[in-house]
């Protein structure tokens with residue numbers, strides 16, 4: 001249950017009414033449009049993907065990045081994904097992490113085991129945890145509420161946590177026979193402040209039906225997200241209700257049912273640049289050290305402005321991701337690229353973005 005597009009707001013209208021013939025499909029033409037602060041359409045994005053060089057994509061992405069961030073600036077967090085259970089009945093064919101309830105090897109972490117992971121996170125200089133497990137039919141709502149309340153009581157504001165992906169939230173609400181609104185209130189009462197946009201993956205009904213057919217529809221996903229927002233929980237939306245950040249993780253195919261080939265870092269970087277150019281109202285575009293290791297920082301030259309230094313994520317590690325705890329080496333690489341990384345504390349909230357969004 002991964003992935004994450006957080007929010008949605010538009011000051012512009014995506015240019016869909018133009019025919020390709022009426023567009024100036026050249027780097028200079030599209031660059032002139034971006035320089036005027038205008039939004040590009042799908043035809044232009046597709047043309048850039050097919051025709052623009054890496055250097056040209058970097059240059060265009062920098063134009064959009066500079067609307068929100070000082071050149072040479074970037075932020076990062078040290079965080080841990082706490083995989084509290086690997087038991088799951090959703091059976092996504094791209095997942096190497098889950099065990100069915102009938103299989104050997106399933107687990108559920110105790111409070112003490114979770115605390116040990118959070119203590120280690122704090123000792124390594126991190127202060128953000130994200131809880132991500134599976135659709136475990138043996139876990140009642142009380143497991144979640146007691147766990148989150150215990151974390152809030154033990155750590156207070158010294159540590160923030162993202163409680164579950166939206167997909168897990170939907171499952172626990174259904175399992176407890178509660179509406180999404182009621183479930184959100186119960187979690188909020190247990191000290192939860194954040195339920196983020198994870199579990200979106202490729203958010204189309206067609207993809208869901210083919211690859212995660214037991215995992216809820218896109219329409220249900222949006223209903224749950226709406227209930228979460230209305231309950232006053234945070235989902236990484238910005239001050240105007242739009243998306244504050246976007247992070248795409250690349251797919252790790254190893255040991256999954258679907259298999260496949262992992263894309264190269266070079267291809268990922270082109271995606272990242274195009275995301276920055278196309279998602280021109282999302283201030284924070286994040287690059288993924290978890291799936292691309294140190295090379296992910298080259299994404300700072302492709303429009304990204306923020307990254308995690310993760311210390312654990314069993315889901316992606318089971319599918320082939322590797323993690324380094326040599327944070328100084330990674331941060332120094334950012335410096336070699338010309339960026340000064342500054343730690344970002346989730347508990348301090350979002351800045352006022354320079355474009356006023």
Ligand code: SF4
Nearest residue numbers: 001088090091092095
């Ligand atoms: S991706 Fe998440 S929901 Fe899908 S099988 Fe794996 S743990 Fe379950």
